[in-house]
Amino acid sequence: MENVFDYEDIQLVPSKCIVESRSECDTSVTLGKHTFKLPVVPANMQTVVDEELSRKLAANQYFYIMHRFEPEKRKSFIKAMKDENLISSISVGVKDEEYKFLESLVEEALTPDYMTIDIAHGHSQAVIDMIRFIKQHMPETFVIAGNVGTPEAVRELENAGADATKVGIGPGKVCITKIKTGFGTGGWQLAAVRWCAKAASKPVIADGGIRTHGDIAKSIRFGASMVMVGSLFAGHEESPGETKDIDGKLYKEYFGSASEYQKGEKKNVEGKKIVVEHKGSVKDTLQEMEQDLQSAISYSGGNSLEGLRHVDYVVVKNSIFNGDRI
Ligand SMILES: NC(=O)C1=CN([C@@H]2O[C@H](COP(=O)(O)OP(=O)(O)OC[C@H]3O[C@@H](n4cnc5c(N)ncnc54)[C@H](OP(=O)(O)O)[C@@H]3O)[C@@H](O)[C@H]2O)C=CC1
Numbered sequence: 001m002e003n004v005f006d007y008e009d010i011q012l013v014p015s016k017c018i019v020e021s022r023s024e025c026d027t028s029v030t031l032g033k034h035t036f037k038l039p040v041v042p043a044n045m046q047t048v049v050d051e052e053l054s055r056k057l058a059a060n061q062y063f064y065i066m067h068r069f070e071p072e073k074r075k076s077f078i079k080a081m082k083d084e085n086l087i088s089s090i091s092v093g094v095k096d097e098e099y100k101f102l103e104s105l106v107e108e109a110l111t112p113d114y115m116t117i118d119i120a121h122g123h124s125q126a127v128i129d130m131i132r133f134i135k136q137h138m139p140e141t142f143v144i145a146g147n148v149g150t151p152e153a154v155r156e157l158e159n160a161g162a163d164a165t166k167v168g169i170g171p172g173k174v175c176i177t178k179i180k181t182g183f184g185t186g187g188w189q190l191a192a193v194r195w196c197a198k199a200a201s202k203p204v205i206a207d208g209g210i211r212t213h214g215d216i217a218k219s220i221r222f223g224a225s226m227v228m229v230g231s232l233f234a235g236h237e238e239s240p241g242e243t244k245d246i247d248g249k250l251y252k253e254y255f256g257s258a259s260e261y262q263k264g265e266k267k268n269v270e271g272k273k274i275v276v277e278h279k280g281s282v283k284d285t286l287q288e289m290e291q292d293l294q295s296a297i298s299y300s301g302g303n304s305l306e307g308l309r310h311v312d313y314v315v316v317k318n319s320i321f322n323g324d325r326i
């Protein structure tokens with residue numbers, strides 16, 4: 001891989017506008033059997049999403065993936081979502097007890113609409129086996145598998161039956177994988193998304209490293225169908241992380257799924273805990289994301305996400321920030 005770059009190194013080049021108002025631009029995306037308002041999903045992490053927020057998102061046509069860190073609650077969650085006629089979307093791991101859990105779902109004919117296999121190193125036989133198991137026993141479930149960072153991994157997981165793959169090893173705000181292991185896509189995540197998406201025949205979800213709403217448009221340009229976002233969602237009223245008052249200012253806790261705080265022990269720790277600024281309601285952020293993405297689509301010269309996929313771009317390494325540093 002040569003010429004690697006990341007989000008801040010790229011700017012998209014505008015094309016002639018074809019809409020009279022940004023409100024004409026359609027930000028919706030179809031993943032599997034359902035269409036969602038935005039190509040954005042909050043990260044399946046314990047300080048980002050919980051059952052209540054999942055319900056709110058689903059009821060308002062946003063995609064969500066419930067995390068897997070309270071495994072015993074998953075079955076009743078699926079039932080409740082089905083009772084409310086909302087999509088059910090859960091996460092699973094790959095350990096033996098997960099197979100037992102899935103068998104019990106099959107016995108009760110409880111098929112989640114979406115299942116995400118959520119593992120640090122998704123290019124593994126354990127993930128391939130889990131994809132095959134789900135597809136054999138619950139063929140109707142849309143399977144998202146990850147995380148990966150290479151075209152080989154994308155192809156292998158797709159060949160095993162994955163309906164989408166999730167790309168990103170270590171680019172996240174609370175990731176310390178690069179520091180702890182020397183591996184990952186941290187620092188070149190956008191190039192990795194491009195590399196993987198070129199090999200993919202199914203949707204790719206760009207996971208980690210999104211710091212601005214413009215990064216969503218850039219991800220789409222480089223081949224992602226959707227983006228997974230953690231830190232930008234962790235600071236809301238509805239975010240499950242603890243609220244902290246530091247010197248009179250409100251913050252929310254945000255910790256990695258492989259952090260000591262999540263695991264309850266110092267074993268294979270690849271994540272840390274930080275605080276992020278409290279920023280009001282998630283509804284407002286989703287609305288702002290939609291408006292910003294509509295505006296991005298208008299700059300692309302299109303009227304839907306498709307318009308973003310073919311715009312020109314320039315590499316602006318070491319960009320000078322004109323007051324827009326975040
Ligand atoms: N996107 C990212 O960059 C990263 C995300 N994470 C997040 O942290 C959480 C915990 O992840 P994870 O530790 O995978 O989950 P688990 O602790 O549930 O591990 C799942 C299984 O995979 C095995 N495993 C995990 N990593 C490796 C590896 N590098 N090589 C071989 N086997 C491995 C584990 O065995 P054993 O523990 O014995 O090795 C275990 O059997 C997940 O939610 C994940 O998404 C974590 C790191 C990076």
Ligand SMILES: Nc1nc2c(ncn2[C@@H]2O[C@H](COP(=O)(O)O)[C@@H](O)[C@H]2O)c(=O)[nH]1
Pocket residue numbers: 043044045147168169170171172173174175176177207208209210228229230231232255256257258259270271272
């Ligand atoms: N290396 C680690 N990656 C992690 C951990 N917990 C979550 N994650 C990944 O980060 C993204 C969110 O990234 P952000 O930049 O939007 O904040 C999340 O979806 C996971 O893929 C972890 O402990 N270690």
